[in-house]
Amino acid sequence: MSRSDRGPWEISGGAPLEPDIGPVDDVDCGSGHCDRDAVYRVAWPNFGGDEALCEWHLCRFRHQHTEIWDQMRALDAPNPDTFAVRGQRFISLDEVPEEIAVDDDRMRRVALGDDGLALFESADVGPGDPVRFVTVDRRLDVDGSIEVARGKAGSVVAWYRDHEGVYEWDPEAKAALHGGESAR
Ligand SMILES: [Zn+2]
Structure with missing residues (x-):
């Protein structure tokens, strides 16, 4: 079958990418050098995707992207606020x-x-x-x-x-x- 016969769903092999938002388990924090466990997956503004973050990087994300954060809070998913724990590190x-x-x-x-x-x-x-x-x-x-x-x-x-x-x-x-x- 030639490539042109395929519908777009066959080429991508799945549903269109949509950010997957909510608590996660057994995932590393997706932020740079961070080696903590991720607790929550957020919509990632730069790439149109999503990223799982640890408690502290979640706090920094909330600080940087208040608009996205408010949108996430309006969703059906568990409230991200309860997962954002800053600990003893600075946010800004x-x-x-x-x-x-x-x-x-x-x-x-x-x-x-x-x-x-x-x-x-x-x-x-x-x-x-x-x-x-x-x-x-x-x-x-x-x-x-x-x-x-x-x-x-x-x-x-x-x-x-x-x-x-x-x-x-x-x-x-x-x-x-x-x-x-x-x-x-
Ligand atoms: Zn982190």
């Missing part, structure tokens, strides 16, 4: 303080990572002092910490960007990254 940069203190050191915000932890660096660095970087959760508990010579600070930020993934830069840190930092 707005929630991250611009400055914090860690062990009495003043630290300033650099970025919010794809993983929902925020990256900070030492705010007061003397000429010979090392620069400290920390990642913190929403309780401001330190998750990771590293100290490097001042000249290496830029490469730490670049490593973080490439390996952890940056969700949102602090505007000033971003400006420094593209301007002042390159001179060091």
Whole structure:
């Protein structure tokens, strides 16, 4: 049978693709580097498909796509709100303080990572002092910490960007990254 004899349903082998929305079991979260279990499948705006997300990525999705979220809530499927549990991670940069203190050191915000932890660096660095970087959760508990010579600070930020993934830069840190930092 030649291809032209087939109806479109035969070519696709199934019903037209429609987003499948609702709770899921035994599926990995479909978001980037995330290794948590997915809890709910949502309509995915970019590709016209769907994606299963973990509790925290569900929260971020709700924050980013309020219109789709409202549409999902109007459906027959179980209320997605009950599956969106944020835990101790940040959803957006707005929630991250611009400055914090860690062990009495003043630290300033650099970025919010794809993983929902925020990256900070030492705010007061003397000429010979090392620069400290920390990642913190929403309780401001330190998750990771590293100290490097001042000249290496830029490469730490670049490593973080490439390996952890940056969700949102602090505007000033971003400006420094593209301007002042390159001179060091
Ligand atoms: Zn996830």
